[in-house]
Amino acid sequence: xxxxxxxxxxxxxxxxxxxxxxxxxxxxxxxxxxxxxxxxxxxxxxxxxxxxxxxxxxxxxxxxxxxxxxxxxxxxxxxxxxxxxxxxxxxxxxxxxxxxxxxxxxxxxxxxxxxxxxxxxxxxxxxxxxxxxxxxxxxxxxxxxxxxxxxxxxxxxxxxxxxxxxx
Numbered sequence: 715x716x717x718x719x720x721x722x723x724x725x726x727x728x729x730x731x732x733x734x735x736x737x738x739x740x741x742x743x744x745x746x747x748x749x750x751x752x753x754x755x756x757x758x759x760x761x762x763x764x765x766x767x768x769x770x771x772x773x774x775x776x777x778x779x780x781x782x783x784x785x786x787x788x789x790x791x792x793x794x795x796x797x798x799x800x801x802x803x804x805x806x807x808x809x810x811x812x813x814x815x816x817x818x819x820x821x822x823x824x825x826x827x828x829x830x831x832x833x834x835x836x837x838x839x840x841x842x843x844x845x846x847x848x849x850x851x852x853x854x855x856x857x858x859x860x861x862x863x864x865x866x867x868x869x870x871x872x873x874x875x876x877x878x879x880x881x
Contacts, residue, residue, distance in 0.1 A: 717747045724756070737761050737769075744773060751782045758790060767794040785815035785822070792829055801836035804829065824853040828863045835869050843870055 720743040727736035737760035744750070744757040758773030771794045774787040792807030808830040815822060831846030847870050850856075850863050857863045 717743045717750070717753065720746070721753070721756070724760070728760075733760065733764055737764055737766075741769075741773075744776070748776065749780045751777045751780055751787075754780065754782075755786060755790075758787075762790060762794060762797075765797060767797040770794050771798075783814065785811040785818075788814065789822075789826065789829075792833070796829055796833050796836070799836065801833040804833040805837075808833065820853050821856065824850055824856045824860075824863070828860065828866055831866045831870070832862060835866065835873070840870070840873050844874070 720739045724736040724739035724743065727733070727739060737757070740753070740757035740760045743753050747753050754773045754777040758770045758777070761767075761770035761773065771791055774791040774794065777787045778791075788807045789811035792804045792811060795801070795804035795807055808826055812818070812826055818826075827846040827849040831843045831850065834840075834843040834846060843866070847866055850866065857867070
């Protein structure tokens with residue numbers, strides 16, 4: 715009951731824009747129910763949205779330790795590692811998420827390759843970033859709306875010295 719109460723309060727906090735308080739409540743719920751993968755995800759997501767990536771990673775790793783074999787935890791861990799500029803770990807996590815997703819849809823592949831491509835750029839690995847961008851470009855409707863994907867495209871273009879495609 716206590717966990718359910720905390721989750722309801724956290725959701726209410728989020729709706730009111732009280733993201734820090736919501737994160738604390740999700741974390742408390744996760745402490746009370748440490749094997750509940752969905753609660754761990756909520757705590758991780760709340761801290762990720764606050765860009766408190768170390769705290770978020772704690773919950774995504776805890777979800778994996780609790781038996782989460784989905785793609786979600788390693789994908790979000792990759793986002794956090796990227797935010798911490800731990801690009802090699804980000805790539806490992808994105809690759810793990812890709813292996814775990816048995817039926818990836820276009821959106822998943824778009825965001826996965828955007829993150830992976832940016833992480834490769836962080837390591838100054840142009841060829842793998844180009845390959846990731848090629849996958850991203852398979853979803854032009856998403857590319858049009860995504861600042862990170864646009865940054866990936868622009869950086870690959872600049873680093874490739876292909877001034878004609880920067881526009």
